[in-house]
Amino acid sequence: MGEDIVSEIMREYLQQLAAKGTRVDGRKLDEYRQIEIKKNVISSAEGSAQVSIGNTSVLVGVKVELGEPFPDTPNVGVLTTNAELIPLASPTFEAGPPNEEGIELARVVDRGLREGRVIDLEKLCVAPGEKVWIIFVDIHVLDYDGNLFDAAYLASLAALTCTRVPASAQGMGEDFPLPLNGLPIECTVVKIKNAMMVDPALDEEKIADVRLTMAIDENGNIRAVQKGLAGSFSVEEVRKVISMCQVCSSKLREILKSS
Amino acid sequence: MSGIGMENKPKLVDENGRRIDGRKLDELRPIRIEAGVLKRADGSAYVEWGENKVLAAVYGPREAKPKHIQNPARAIVQCRYNMAPFSVSERKRPGPDRRSVEISKITGEVFENVLFLEMFPRASVDIFIEVLQANAGTRCAGITAASVALADAGIPMADLVPACAAGKIDGQIALDLKKEEDNYGEADLPVAIIPRTKEIVLLQMDGNMSQSEFETALNMAIDACMKIYELQKEALKNKYKGEQEVEREEVQTPKQEQR
Amino acid sequence: MEERKQMQNVATRKIVVPGELLMKGHMKPGVGTYARDGQIFAATVGILNVHGNYVNVIPLSGKYMPRVGDVIIGKIIDVAPTNWLVDINAPYPAPLHISGTPWRIEMGETQKYLNVGDMVLCEVEAVDETKRVMVTMGKPGCKKLLGGEIIEITPTKVPRVIGKGGSMINLLKNYTKCRIFVGQNGRIWIEGSVEQIAIAILAIRKIEEESHLLGLTDSIKNFLEEKTKNLTQ
Numbered sequence: 001m002g003e004d005i006v007s008e009i010m011r012e013y014l015q016q017l018a019a020k021g022t023r024v025d026g027r028k029l030d031e032y033r034q035i036e037i038k039k040n041v042i043s044s045a046e047g048s049a050q051v052s053i054g055n056t057s058v059l060v061g062v063k064v065e066l067g068e069p070f071p072d073t074p075n076v077g078v079l080t081t082n083a084e085l086i087p088l089a090s091p092t093f094e095a096g097p098p099n100e101e102g103i104e105l106a107r108v109v110d111r112g113l114r115e116g117r118v119i120d121l122e123k124l125c126v127a128p129g130e131k132v133w134i135i136f137v138d139i140h141v142l143d144y145d146g147n148l149f150d151a152a153y154l155a156s157l158a159a160l161t162c163t164r165v166p167a168s169a170q171g172m173g174e175d176f177p178l179p180l181n182g183l184p185i186e187c188t189v190v191k192i193k194n195a196m197m198v199d200p201a202l203d204e205e206k207i208a209d210v211r212l213t214m215a216i217d218e219n220g221n222i223r224a225v226q227k228g229l230a231g232s233f234s235v236e237e238v239r240k241v242i243s244m245c246q247v248c249s250s251k252l253r254e255i256l257k258s259s
Numbered sequence: 260m261s262g263i264g265m266e267n268k269p270k271l272v273d274e275n276g277r278r279i280d281g282r283k284l285d286e287l288r289p290i291r292i293e294a295g296v297l298k299r300a301d302g303s304a305y306v307e308w309g310e311n312k313v314l315a316a317v318y319g320p321r322e323a324k325p326k327h328i329q330n331p332a333r334a335i336v337q338c339r340y341n342m343a344p345f346s347v348s349e350r351k352r353p354g355p356d357r358r359s360v361e362i363s364k365i366t367g368e369v370f371e372n373v374l375f376l377e378m379f380p381r382a383s384v385d386i387f388i389e390v391l392q393a394n395a396g397t398r399c400a401g402i403t404a405a406s407v408a409l410a411d412a413g414i415p416m417a418d419l420v421p422a423c424a425a426g427k428i429d430g431q432i433a434l435d436l437k438k439e440e441d442n443y444g445e446a447d448l449p450v451a452i453i454p455r456t457k458e459i460v461l462l463q464m465d466g467n468m469s470q471s472e473f474e475t476a477l478n479m480a481i482d483a484c485m486k487i488y489e490l491q492k493e494a495l496k497n498k499y500k501g502e503q504e505v506e507r508e509e510v511q512t513p514k515q516e517q518r
Numbered sequence: 519m520e521e522r523k524q525m526q527n528v529a530t531r532k533i534v535v536p537g538e539l540l541m542k543g544h545m546k547p548g549v550g551t552y553a554r555d556g557q558i559f560a561a562t563v564g565i566l567n568v569h570g571n572y573v574n575v576i577p578l579s580g581k582y583m584p585r586v587g588d589v590i591i592g593k594i595i596d597v598a599p600t601n602w603l604v605d606i607n608a609p610y611p612a613p614l615h616i617s618g619t620p621w622r623i624e625m626g627e628t629q630k631y632l633n634v635g636d637m638v639l640c641e642v643e644a645v646d647e648t649k650r651v652m653v654t655m656g657k658p659g660c661k662k663l664l665g666g667e668i669i670e671i672t673p674t675k676v677p678r679v680i681g682k683g684g685s686m687i688n689l690l691k692n693y694t695k696c697r698i699f700v701g702q703n704g705r706i707w708i709e710g711s712v713e714q715i716a717i718a719i720l721a722i723r724k725i726e727e728e729s730h731l732l733g734l735t736d737s738i739k740n741f742l743e744e745k746t747k748n749l750t751q
Contacts, residue, residue: 002595002605008635013667045345055298061345088316088387138344320609413580415561418537501730
């Protein structure tokens, strides 16, 4: 009831805080909430991870199955990313087929993984034009308290790093780890009035004017971008977002590596 | 039962009366219940039951929407049982299928027996059960979890509802079948009860049993429900145990609270 | 000696869960309980409380259920020609009629006074048997809230934030120099400078999280002392 309606008092207060470079939970503008990564949590999946950023929690399971390649890429494995904003995770999520938000989430995660060449899909061809490994990344949101993009992406990446291709069950030799190329990381920044902050919590997300998500690779290069919400950025602001994402992505990469 | 070729059927009960995982015929799998695991939901619970992992969340009582589903005399119960795509060995297509719709319906009906719904006219109590990892018996694990989540949400109810199945394997009645036993066994009988009155509020069966086998299985399941009931109570008391001891000066009597 | 004092100061309360038998005999079932066959059982998770002839269970979780006379904080979620719809953090929204405001409002001018997203301090005027709730702003102290910040806590923890005889809330007010109003529906309005409000919010979150720990008042006092020290310098 009234979950979607933002109190004007909260909007003004969060704007004032942001202008002073602080946030309601005491964080700095370039600071993430506490991040926890648990890998291999689901044994029925070929790879899995549960990631929490503050109270936001996302579970990703990776299934790997044999199937047909796309006709235009007969030598390449297939990556499919799907997200479900299940009503368990938030009073504002509704049951039913994926809505705009769910589809955008899946596509933004997919873009980071795909354009970042995270999976070496060429190595997943079994018989050209006939049989390749299909990687299903299924994002299951468990608790929604803001910044689903980063949590879902990090959980997907973490799950892929511990995914094993089930070759033995198909009589194709031993299982092997999913061949990976690198670890680009997605970071999200929102703008509240003139202030920019990473990892928006739910209330911050509700009052944000505009949002920008960037996948940054180990070299600091930009591999995927998604601007969201109704507002806009200046070129100067985009430049600032890039440098914020470059700093945060390497921190998040370290957390992922040590998990 | 499920039409799987019986030519590969393993021996389910050995000469010592032990089952494939070493259990005795009337032995439950290990069960762990945790109350209050999600931040956004009004109530929640997590159940690990053998290799099953099930999460339940409850929202409400909240205004039932759309308005035409409201009952002017009492709250309605809406339940959604869902399996994550990665919860089974072969990836399940996301979204409801006929099986999950049926389980959702009968699970909702289970809780109509115990909730004091007349206290909340026009409202809805929404129960979401997510199967994260499945290994037979997920509906019973789901009901067991949902019941703890309802209590965690503070929704008035006459009793907790534990659930458990019994079945028939290699011609013998056995408790709490796991996947192989369910696949190659002869019958499965899920049961849920109201512990205080021993009323049966869920009863299904598929397979083939004589009347006396059926009664033996039913009693075995009811006995197990009483054990699970203890675990449910323990989980709730464990979550709130911190509230037990309070400095006298900080204790609020209800009268002062109403001030 | 000191330790013993502390021990005596601790009250042990019994946690009960739904379906648990509380009492046999001739007591009466109070809040959070129900009677069957001459016995009284718990209907919610909570703390067993015997008050006079009544057996109660004080809930430890659950939605705010409005009672007449409760002073609460509402959020305007819809505007109509002669009334507003107010989200009061309960299962049901409550209408606020123009006659229940301190203003003389012409029909159709409701938006000039209160709009969607505005927050109001109001009072529960009526709750009928079908749980339809009416709120009013025609009582002393009721007003549209401007400035500051409003946070939500679990409604069952409201008494902990207030403390016995207002001890906890006074501690918060004295240290942070904020004006603080705790609505019975779990919404708290805090007004002061941005820095003062920030400290008050962190302290309230700490009360909420640590409400079960012994020595809460002292730990909150230390926290406030530490945080406000930087404030004055």
